Amino acid sequence: GAVVSQHPSWVICKSGTSVKIECRSLDFQATTMFWYRQFPKQSLMLMATSNEGSKATYEQGVEKDKFLINHASLTLSTLTVTSAHPEDSSFYICSARDWDRANTGELFFGEGSRLTVL
């Protein structure tokens, strides 16, 4: 299957700093990527849809100025958590849709990035 890589897998930062998480599709081109947030023992909550070359679409309740998403190429999307606070600590997961299999609806997930804000 297709491979989606996230980096870093875990990060600890101080309150007030910004953190960038990368999501790469390694062996396919992804016109669309999705960013999720997952709190302990909870399901995945969609934060935003990232489309290559255009602005991301944010879900209701997600602050676009706090969670900056950039999808500059067909293989890379980045999520930047700006001015992070302890309540932003979570597991962030990206997924990507394979262009060649777009009609199937199949999504491939990254391994996730654990963010801890002190």
Place this chain on the structure above:
Amino acid sequence: GENVEQHPSTLSVQEGDSAVIKCTYSDSASNYFPWYKQELGKGPQLIIDIRSNVGEKKDQRIAVTLNKTAKHFSLHITETQPEDSAVYFCATNDYKLSFGAGTTVTVRA
């Protein structure tokens, strides 16, 4: 968006027994129903999926059934093994995946 309900939230089974997880959805236009397995600290992995033009799909010990009329679909794991212990999520695809709340499956040795 799509409303997906998943039951049970936790499931404990004896090794070798079967495990069944059920999900219901609200949007009759949904046509893709994947199941994901998530191990601790990792991203979800697709284990099986089914499309609306079939009623059942099987892959070794894992099977999924779909009832479009009733708008529910189920995951069946037979001959469970300790490595099947994980959190399982159902989802439906209305372009953006809508996930169920998850089921924590524990297989007792």
